Amino acid sequence: DVKVTQSSRYLVKRTGEKVFLECVQDMDHENMFWYRQDPGLGLRLIYFSYDVKMKEKGDIPEGYSVSREKKERFSLILESASTNQTSMYLCASSRTGETQYFGPGTRLLVL
Amino acid sequence: RKEVEQDPGPFNVPEGATVAFNCTYSNSASQSFFWYRQDCRKEPKLLMSVYSSGNEDGRFTAQLNRASQYISLLIRDSKLSDSATYLCAVTFNTGGFKTIFGAGTRLFVKA
Numbered sequence: 111d112v113k114v115t116q117s118s119r120y121l122v123k124r125t126g127e128k129v130f131l132e133c134v135q136d137m138d139h140e141n142m143f144w145y146r147q148d149p150g151l152g153l154r155l156i157y158f159s160y161d162v163k164m165k166e167k168g169d170i171p172e173g174y175s176v177s178r179e180k181k182e183r184f185s186l187i188l189e190s191a192s193t194n195q196t197s198m199y200l201c202a203s204s205r206t207g208e209t210q211y212f213g214p215g216t217r218l219l220v221l
Numbered sequence: 222r223k224e225v226e227q228d229p230g231p232f233n234v235p236e237g238a239t240v241a242f243n244c245t246y247s248n249s250a251s252q253s254f255f256w257y258r259q260d261c262r263k264e265p266k267l268l269m270s271v272y273s274s275g276n277e278d279g280r281f282t283a284q285l286n287r288a289s290q291y292i293s294l295l296i297r298d299s300k301l302s303d304s305a306t307y308l309c310a311v312t313f314n315t316g317g318f319k320t321i322f323g324a325g326t327r328l329f330v331k332a
Contacts, residue, residue, distance in 0.1 A: 141318060150229070152324030153265070153308065160317030168319070200264060207253045207318050210310070212264035 113137070114213040116201055122219045129188040131216055133201030139211075141204045142184035144168075144176065146197040147215075153200065159184055160206070191220045224248060225311050227323035234330055238299045242326045244309030245291045253312040254285055256294050258305045259325065265308055268294075299330045 117132035133142065143158040145168075155168030157176040165176050173195060177185045184203075188195055196219050202210040227244045234240050246254075254271035269276065271283040271292050282295040292309055306325040312318050 143320065145322070150324065153322040155319065155321065158317060158319060164317070166315065166317055166319070169321075204318075204320075207312055207314075209255065209267045209270065210257075210265075210320060212266070215264055 114201060114203055114211050116199075116213040116216050118216050119214060120217050120219075122221065123188075123191050124221050125192060127191050127220075129191050129218065129220075131186040131188075131199055131201075131218070133184045133186070133203075133213055134182055135184075135203035135211070136182065137203065137211070138181065139203035139205055140181075141206060142178065143202040143204075143210065144174075144184065144186045145200045145202065146170070146195075147200055148197050156186065191218075193220050196220045223324075224321045225309060225323040227309055227326050229324055229326060231327040231329055234299055234328070236299055236301060236330055236332055238330075239295065239297050240299055240328065241296075242294045242307055242309075242328075243291050244293070244323050245289075246309075246311045246321075247290070248311070248313050249287075249290065251290075251311045251313045252318075254283075254292050255310040255312075256281075256283055256292070257308040257310060257322070259308055260305050265322075268307070296328075299328075301330050301332060304328055304330045 201213040204210040256268040257265040259265040275284040309323040
């Protein structure tokens with residue numbers, strides 16, 4: 111079974127804090143993705159990575175950065191959290207062009 | 222125009238009904254197509270891939286129309302357990318393989 115894990119299920123942070131969301135997959139997938147999901151807006155791609163140390167911007171990268179130092183780990187960083195970054199964050203991984211497997215998600219609340 | 226568009230619904234249908242969802246995409250170079258199912262407060266999970274020749278899995282049939290740039294999902298003999306949000310996803314090559322999801326269509330199946 112493919113397993114994608116995320117470091118936290120729920121997180122509460124204050125405006126201006128630096129926030130790290132970690133994602134780990136155990137299936138040696140080349141591709142990893144970070145999405146946020148908001149009511150009425152669906153899943154929106156923040157960043158993705160198709161190889162170690164490679165990253166590409168998705169549709170809404172502003173206010174976020176990512177790090178992929180190892181193949182199995184993809185981190186999302188909010189440099190200075192803002193209230194409009196309150197959301198559900200979903201990580202996914204896949205082989206190239208194939209099914210994405212999602213982690214359970216992190217519900218982030220920024221106060 | 223959004224890259225991937227779906228009717229958000231909700232679709233309210235009685236048990237046993239047949240229901241169909243469509244999803245349109247704008248990038249004619251799209252290469253892979255999928256339907257995912259997402260239950261309330263859970264992560265999306267693959268329902269089925271969509272192939273050019275169409276494919277069927279039990280009560281579910283998926284079809285792809287490249288000329289008109291849409292994919293469809295047909296659910297026959299709806300069950301209460303089919304109640305969920307159905308997300309279409311489209312993948313295309315931008316150097317890495319980028320996947321864009323539709324916002325999802327909510328389905329409620331009632332007894």
